[in-house]
Amino acid sequence: MDLTKEILYQKYMIENQTVSEIALEFGISKTKIKGLLRRNGYRKSELKLSNNLYDDKEWLYEQYITLNKGYTVIANELGVSYTTILTRILYFGWKVKGHNDIDKASPRLGKKHTQTALEKIKKSRIKHRVNVTCYFCSRVFERVNSSYMRSEKLFCNYQCYKEYLKENRVETEDITDSAEYKEWRKKVYMRDGYRCKMPKCHSDSRDIAAHHIYPKKRFPEKCFDLQNGITLCRKCHEKTFGKEEQFIDALVRVVQRMND
Numbered sequence: 001m002d003l004t005k006e007i008l009y010q011k012y013m014i015e016n017q018t019v020s021e022i023a024l025e026f027g028i029s030k031t032k033i034k035g036l037l038r039r040n041g042y043r044k045s046e047l048k049l050s051n052n053l054y055d056d057k058e059w060l061y062e063q064y065i066t067l068n069k070g071y072t073v074i075a076n077e078l079g080v081s082y083t084t085i086l087t088r089i090l091y092f093g094w095k096v097k098g099h100n101d102i103d104k105a106s107p108r109l110g111k112k113h114t115q116t117a118l119e120k121i122k123k124s125r126i127k128h129r130v131n132v133t134c135y136f137c138s139r140v141f142e143r144v145n146s147s148y149m150r151s152e153k154l155f156c157n158y159q160c161y162k163e164y165l166k167e168n169r170v171e172t173e174d175i176t177d178s179a180e181y182k183e184w185r186k187k188v189y190m191r192d193g194y195r196c197k198m199p200k201c202h203s204d205s206r207d208i209a210a211h212h213i214y215p216k217k218r219f220p221e222k223c224f225d226l227q228n229g230i231t232l233c234r235k236c237h238e239k240t241f242g243k244e245e246q247f248i249d250a251l252v253r254v255v256q257r258m259n260d
Contacts, residue, residue, distance in 0.1 A: 003028065005040055012042055038083075041090025054078055054085055057092055064089060070097070136160040175216065180224055185210040188229035196233035197254050209237040213251045215244045227255055 003026045011017045011025075019037070023030045037043070049055040054074070063069050071089055075082040089096060113121070128145045134156040141156045148154065155161040175181045188210040196203045211232045214222045222228040230251050232240070240247050 003036070005036075008033075008036055008040065009042060012037060013044070016044075038087070039090075039096075041087075041093070043091070047087065047091045054080065054088055060085075060088055060092070061094075064094065134160055136164040175223060184224045184226065184229060187226055189231055191226070191258070192231035195231065196236055197230050197251075197258075198232050198236040198239075199250055199254060201233065201236050203233040203235070205233045205235075207234045208232065209234060211237055211240065211251075212244075213248055213255070227259075230255055 003022075008022070011022050012019075017025075019030050019033045022028075023033050054060060060074075063074050064071065071085040072082045075085045078085075086096070129142045130145050130148050131140055132143045132148055132154050133140055135153040136155055137160050139156050143154060155164065189208065194206065194208060196205065196208060208231050210229050212219075212223070213228050213230055216223045219228070
């Protein structure tokens with residue numbers, strides 16, 4: 001059952017249920033319930049009106065109904081929050097008008113800026129710009145000061161940035177990025193049925209890793225040897241970190257039994 005305005009009124013105003021009870025019944029957060037109550041103007045206690053101008057019902061009626069101003073426009077004119085005006089409108093029982101039903105403020109309607117105004121706008125836009133030198137081609141160009149302060153390496157365009165990356169590319173020594181390693185890993189997984197082969201581990205987890213029985217840094221010649229690989233779950237693989245040599249004999253025997 002959806003929580004309509006009528007049902008919300010019945011639950012909150014007639015049956016006198018609390019916000020927590022309604023939220024629990026419909027599986028909705030209390031914050032959302034409070035927002036619906038506020039937008040529909042449902043409140044159990046009377047709104048305490050003061051001597052402020054927006055609490056004058058006749059004045060607010062003239063502004064909102066007669067002059068057809070939006071509640072945000074009225075709020076901006078008085079320097080108060082728009083929810084303050086909206087709460088009064090709902091409290092007085094007036095319909096909240098849609099975006100197309102109100103005066104959103106006075107539009108310019110095609111009026112042009114004066115030359116003086118244009119100069120002020122231009123100065124405000126360039127005030128916070130600085131001249132910087134492209135890190136790659138040394139061309140001088142303008143950049144917003146906040147962007148200049150964020151980075152020591154600035155480039156005049158994306159092409160310069162790409163060329164800089166090409167010339168300063170750092171080749172990784174990590175073999176796990178190579179196609180040969182990925183092919184080796186795939187063969188290890190397929191042989192082991194994509195399951196951990198650590199003795200006494202019965203995990204069915206698919207979070208696995210291809211482990212080098214003989215560490216690849218010390219035995220680079222065995223790096224892509226299928227017999228030097230075994231599938232371990234993430235937990236067992238982390239257990240071998242820094243202690244690889246302690247597991248060599250046990251894991252070698254596992255691989256040998258699979259080959260027999």
